[in-house]
Amino acid sequence: MTGHKQHPSASATSPDDARSGSKLTGRSRGRELALWILCHLESHPGAERDALDLFWREPPRLELGDDFLGPLAAELGPLLADSAARRWSRRLVEGFLADAAGIDETIEAASRRWRLVRMDRVDRSLLRLSTVELRGESTPRNVVVAEAVRLASRYGSERSAAFVNGVAEALARVLRDAQPDEPDEPDEGADP
Structure with missing residues (x-):
């Protein structure tokens, strides 16, 4: 993401969230994961479904050359491990692809x-x-x-x-x- 300010963090909280003492919900984390997925899918025009399937099956393989997510694959681990975030992100991404x-x-x-x-x-x-x-x-x-x-x-x-x-x-x-x-x-x- 050209000009982005920071990468997703393992804690999935922003400085504002930390100040207020709140944790992000599964839906908030799901939106963050869905953002990364949609940006990744743009690197695969015409093959979005295949790229999405690979993303869900084997996220670490993204390191092998994806110009967008490759360096961040390890940081996405906590988001991918969060079942609520996965469910919500899948719903959002599938909603877009539909x-x-x-x-x-x-x-x-x-x-x-x-x-x-x-x-x-x-x-x-x-x-x-x-x-x-x-x-x-x-x-x-x-x-x-x-x-x-x-x-x-x-x-x-x-x-x-x-x-x-x-x-x-x-x-x-x-x-x-x-x-x-x-x-x-x-x-x-x-x-x-």
């Missing part, structure tokens, strides 16, 4: 002057994950936006947090008009 073209169209419509190809890989991946959650998951919209901004601040460029915040808010407005306001089910472990 309708990648539709999700990308929604993002381009909400981002107005920004085409996906011009966006930083981290920003693009975060917006894709946010769209999956905003489209029908039970996570409250404000949590989806806040989590995207948190991850953009942590892994994106200097401008990522503001950019992701603006586009994610626009996505929430667009998708709110297309869906009922009430979540399908309570969000267990929703982030504050």
Whole structure:
């Protein structure tokens, strides 16, 4: 991730989380893992399913040449070992792969002057994950936006947090008009 600020940590907590004394939920860690997976899949255009299968089967093999995740494979171990994070990340990534073209169209419509190809890989991946959650998951919209901004601040460029915040808010407005306001089910472990 060009211009990223830090790598995923074994504890999966940010400085803000440490100050507040809170630990990230399985869903928060799952979003972080899903971000890494979506960024990794971009290195395998046309072979996303095969790359995803390999990611789940043998993460250490990523060290053999993946330009994005290779050096971080060891640091991803704790996230991969977290069953709640794995479940949530799998749900998010599969949600994106099930309708990648539709999700990308929604993002381009909400981002107005920004085409996906011009966006930083981290920003693009975060917006894709946010769209999956905003489209029908039970996570409250404000949590989806806040989590995207948190991850953009942590892994994106200097401008990522503001950019992701603006586009994610626009996505929430667009998708709110297309869906009922009430979540399908309570969000267990929703982030504050």
